Amino acid sequence: MPANPTAAELLATVAASPRAVGAHDKTAWVGLFADNGSVEDPVGSRPHVGRAAIERFYDTFIAPNGIVFDVTDDVVCGMTVFRDLTIATTMSTGVTLHVPMHLRYDLAEVDGALKILALRAHWELAGMIGQLLGSGLQGLLAGAKLGPQLIGNQGIGGAVGFMSGLRGVGAAGKQAAGRLLDAVAAGDSSGARAVLAPVPRLEWGVDGAMSLEDFTTRVKGLRWGKTIAAGHTVTVSVETREGHGIAELDFADRGLRIESARIFVRTS
Structure with a gap:
């Protein structure tokens, strides 16, 4: 990997994330991150730092769901890639939520390979909950399942940390x-x-x-x-x-x- 990676190389690393998510390839997705990498999803919630925490994040929010990325544009600025997109998440009960997002990936070269140092997902948790509650029985069932998943994979503290994403400006x-x-x-x-x-x-x-x-x-x-x-x-x-x-x-x-x-x- 050159000392100054090109925009195409940075985009290729970022594009590997939705590809791994779509394939439900946990090893590939977690492997995109540096050992001390972090995921803050949504921004304002408690970050998941380090491989073990990122694996638990995957188990909680990615593994049970079908996730499709509809990317409008990518902005490569230095070692950061900012994606302008909407994500469609189909939960286990069949309800699909459409969530507008900005995804910020901060990248770095680690042992000759590009890795994600930080992934910050800018989206509105309150709006997603509103969609879920407004989706009828399927939405209510999905919400009822999410609570135990959160606590089972993240613990009480992690569940509270996720819900702290409701606070903000x-x-x-x-x-x-x-x-x-x-x-x-x-x-x-x-x-x-x-x-x-x-x-x-x-x-x-x-x-x-x-x-x-x-x-x-x-x-x-x-x-x-x-x-x-x-x-x-x-x-x-x-x-x-x-x-x-x-x-x-x-x-x-x-x-x-x-x-x-x-x-x-x-x-x-």
């Missing part, structure tokens, strides 16, 4: 994210400051931290669409002068001030 955070993106897209630094923390970290692609003025210059003219609030992070599908991207906005632990904003765009 929610709809108010998405509104704040929209105000920031509207402001910087219009070149309005003052409007942006109204929703930013006093000393925010602002990044474009792999260029590192920059001033609000420089960030606004890079982002000007941006258009945004699909918005997901998971934990204290909001991700947004965006169109920039450099093509499709994904904005990742991290909020303070309290309140609705945005502490960091990064626009992931394809590395040139």
